[in-house]
Amino acid sequence: MDGIERCDVLIEAGWVVPVVPHGVVLEDHSVALRGDAIVAIGPRDAMRARFQAGDTVSRPCSVLIPGLVNSHTHNPMTLLRGIADDLPLMEWLQGHIWPVEGAVIGPEFVRDGVTLAIAEMLRGGTTCANENYFFPDVQAETYRRFGFRALVGLPVIDFPTAWAKTSDEYFAKAADVHDAWKADALVGATIAPHAPYTVSDANFERVRDFARERDVRVHLHTHETAQEVRDSIAQHGVRPLARLDRLGLVDDRLIAVHMTQLTDEEIALCAERGVCVAHCPESNLKLASGFCPVCRLQRAGVTFGIGTDGCASNNDLDMVGETRTAALLAKAVADDASALDAASALRAATLGGAVTLGLGDRIGSIEPGKQADLALIDLDDIESQPLYHVISQLVYASGRHQVSDVWIAGRRKLRARELVDMDLPAIRANARQWRDRIRQIRTAR
Amino acid sequence: MDGIERCDVLIEAGWVVPVVPHGVVLEDHSVALRGDAIVAIGPRDAMRARFQAGDTVSRPCSVLIPGLVNSHTHNPMTLLRGIADDLPLMEWLQGHIWPVEGAVIGPEFVRDGVTLAIAEMLRGGTTCANENYFFPDVQAETYRRFGFRALVGLPVIDFPTAWAKTSDEYFAKAADVHDAWKADALVGATIAPHAPYTVSDANFERVRDFARERDVRVHLHTHETAQEVRDSIAQHGVRPLARLDRLGLVDDRLIAVHMTQLTDEEIALCAERGVCVAHCPESNLKLASGFCPVCRLQRAGVTFGIGTDGCASNNDLDMVGETRTAALLAKAVADDASALDAASALRAATLGGAVTLGLGDRIGSIEPGKQADLALIDLDDIESQPLYHVISQLVYASGRHQVSDVWIAGRRKLRARELVDMDLPAIRANARQWRDRIRQIRTAR
Structure with missing residues (x-):
């Protein structure tokens, strides 16, 4: 297709809060990722027309923020x-x-x-x-x-x-x-x-x-x-x-x-x-x-x-x-x-x-050219209703359990609440072993 | 079975924090409910031997607290x-x-x-x-x-x-x-x-x-x-x-x-x-x-x-x-x-x-004779690991999304995160209608 650009991931969110510009909420916007970086941000339909994506993640009830x-x-x-x-x-x-x-x-x-x-x-x-x-x-x-x-x-x-x-x-x-x-x-x-x-x-x-x-x-x-x-x-x-x-x-x-x-x-x-x-x-x-x-x-x-x-x-x-x-x-x-x-x-x-951290030119906002460090937060829970102001809801009424998806440098790290490349049961079991070991040390003292 | 008592619900929890006595954590304890009230609290095996329950709820990784x-x-x-x-x-x-x-x-x-x-x-x-x-x-x-x-x-x-x-x-x-x-x-x-x-x-x-x-x-x-x-x-x-x-x-x-x-x-x-x-x-x-x-x-x-x-x-x-x-x-x-x-x-x-509230004789602790107002909180999440002190974890490291089950006056109100007798999609839709109506009012002013 002529004029169509490739991207690796197209994230379609109900809202995007890019942080730069300050305080802005972009409704029904999408963010395109290529490699480790953000390549574009724009209205959903325009982004669909512009990009052919390897993977499209659609979250109409979620807000996308910088990680x-x-x-x-x-x-x-x-x-x-x-x-x-x-x-x-x-x-x-x-x-x-x-x-x-x-x-x-x-x-x-x-x-x-x-x-x-x-x-x-x-x-x-x-x-x-x-x-x-x-x-x-x-x-x-x-x-x-x-x-x-x-x-x-x-x-x-x-x-x-x-x-x-x-x-x-x-x-x-x-x-x-x-x-x-x-x-x-x-x-x-x-x-x-x-x-x-x-x-x-x-x-x-x-x-x-x-x-x-x-x-x-x-x-x-x-x-x-x-x-x-x-x-x-x-x-x-x-x-x-x-x-x-x-x-x-x-x-x-x-x-x-x-x-x-x-x-x-x-x-x-x-x-x-x-x-x-x-x-x-x-x-x-x-x-x-x-x-x-x-x-x-x-x-x-x-x-x-x-x-x-x-x-x-x-x-x-x-x-x-x-x-x-x-x-x-x-x-x-x-x-x-x-x-x-x-x-x-x-x-x-x-x-x-x-x-x-001295990384202001690389992360911290959703802007083309920056690293694709991103988090999606679901605002569909009953605890997020009614929704008048997205940023207010994020800061004053949301819990971390509403985070559904996370990317770092363009790599998916959390997918619909599931850790992509970590073995959660093994991590839990390991934490319990440390607890038992530390308890023994404390008892022995 | 001779000597066996009836109860409506037997809740078996990894831990029970009864609040009275203060600061106590009872490991592997159960609480028996009959009608709207708590009838007994005791070690799991003893409670299993003592009660025949209409319904048994087993949550070995959860803590039971007063609502x-x-x-x-x-x-x-x-x-x-x-x-x-x-x-x-x-x-x-x-x-x-x-x-x-x-x-x-x-x-x-x-x-x-x-x-x-x-x-x-x-x-x-x-x-x-x-x-x-x-x-x-x-x-x-x-x-x-x-x-x-x-x-x-x-x-x-x-x-x-x-x-x-x-x-x-x-x-x-x-x-x-x-x-x-x-x-x-x-x-x-x-x-x-x-x-x-x-x-x-x-x-x-x-x-x-x-x-x-x-x-x-x-x-x-x-x-x-x-x-x-x-x-x-x-x-x-x-x-x-x-x-x-x-x-x-x-x-x-x-x-x-x-x-x-x-x-x-x-x-x-x-x-x-x-x-x-x-x-x-x-x-x-x-x-x-x-x-x-x-x-x-x-x-x-x-x-x-x-x-x-x-x-x-x-x-x-x-x-x-x-x-x-x-x-x-x-x-x-x-x-x-x-x-x-x-x-x-x-x-x-x-x-x-x-x-x-003047209800100290009826609710607020897990004691026989009190109303069965109870909440189970799951401590199996990775965010609750390692677990050294149950009450510390509850207060300093738990989120409300870890609440799995709730009873009020002996009636189950939340079952494994699902509201028992409320229509959540209808409540969400209704909240959105109010938002739209209130937005219109504010725009019109």
Whole structure:
């Protein structure tokens, strides 16, 4: 047929929310994929006339959105979901999380935890994770095996762990993992100093140089609690952000995770330097860390993404729910019911995360030329009725179980709720084995 | 067989969380139902030996809990889900909600909205609602028709509405509806003055007398916002609770909804008088009303339930999600990660709500003699793995879509995710008709 173009997949959705342009809902639109990319978006009939598709997926009661970007998570800890709740932070870490991690951490734990997390993320419409844990080499291989997009954090911390014993070893291993994955299309790396209170000035300077030399982002927990800020003042004479600035780390490479404690001057500094924030509202609530002032960030022009944090402090990887929590909480924190409206919350969970991860030119919106990272969400459930506003329904009234189909880089990962290339019963059985093993360890202690 | 007892239904669950005793998880236990009541609870094998059941429901991967009690909702407004979001309170009410309500309110709207809400509530494990809207006669009939447990609020407000024109008419109609339903096993009534700022002293005194004469609870929005408290001081010289106390309303009949603004003295007064609170965290967040100090209430011994509020300000009737939000938010508000632990949050959503509604002797826990209002929640999903602590998983990691089966007063209402006696396609079609009608009204204005 003359003038007909080929595409691999044509997705026909009741609605497409491309995120760019902002707040737009396109009714009865289709998106054409070729290879790993989006090639076109347009009205259904025009797209049918224009494209001959290898596969057509028609979902007249669903909305197509960019895949959700989890801007901060510790996915191996999915194996520790709910192991210890409702405890003060230090008791939780020192009495429960660290001892268990100490007993089980290693390549197997990391591989199996990331695998479980990928299954959960795909079933919830998440297509990219900003990972932060030990054994980034194993993480990278696991994400690659399942075709899941991720940045793995290359850990730096001042004390020895199962991953590395000395600062030199941390940086040597970081360089190795970075170099091994630097050309990969799906998996990349950040350098990930743990937190201001666990990393020395000398190591932060090495982090800075590592990031500049290799052009990677710096993934850092900071300003998580008031205690952290107080301790920094006591130890270093300044708040963490000022210390980081002194060390040359406050720039557009910095992914600042949590940021519940912020002065207006600090927000202005972040805006000026292009610092991005990973906002983890449910973790901040559950650990009583404080409230990240996302409305003030937004007004100042600071880009932020949304993250679930790890399953030991959330206790899920549900980006649909996390986005709703972000939208609801922002209003009460700002004392303004119009703060972080639904469209802005959805943008934070997609393009905001993508920009935060340095992937804003590749993912986070449905635009020709971008990677085909997509999720379809069914709005036919009785809980989605009546349907006045698609984006409102998505953010304020939808559950992750309504996600029906997911693509990453053009590859189908979830098909009508079924994982395409993952063995769910085996993953479930494996998680149970880990539970039994961890229970034995805890009983034996 | 000698010594064998008959029961109508034997529910065999992987776990039973009876709520009383507090925090207990019973593994491989069964619950026997006869007629509308729970007759026994015990280990599976012992129960099999003891009972011959008309019907046995085996769910080895599910947890059985008391049905969730929605302590405050406006269910007819489910038809307005998401009609206007992200707006300041007064613009939302005056520019959107009230004009639409003015155009559509009436028996049909109330009946259809409540029907839609019942379908949603059942699919989410909710078995009882504390309703607050106009046309309580129609609400009562609708709840009765579907065998759903509810208290309907008998509205009192100082201005004319479609329900009544004068104070005398409000109270006359309240008396009629109360009398018509006072002997019903499932549906009862509260007297429901709207709010301190819309009800005069004279009408509050009539409310007080109505409640005392008929032995019903008083269902009242109060201390919802700082503005309400300021306005009360300006108009009445005292905060709303002090004014209500002057009018003789601060007692164990009062269901105080929202309560985001509370001094220590007010909390002590509520504890002393037996006032119960309906905590609606997501509505309070979404409308930027403030934060209800549930941890302080709990420490003072004030009973509280959890409510979703109406779908125009939430935007769902998801008590599973609302309970999680309550548990998460309480910690950040109290600055204490151990505040409102999972078991306490679940108790608030069940027995706390039951006591708040004056039904603590009949529902809210799984105990012999209580009404068989029950929900089964599937914990076999990959999102529920690994499973260390059942109550933690329920509160922090489960979604309402995992609710598989529901009973109210011993009658099966949801069977393996299917509504037993509701026509879901018809309800969906009806909701769409209302949407189209309401859209036309809004376009025409």
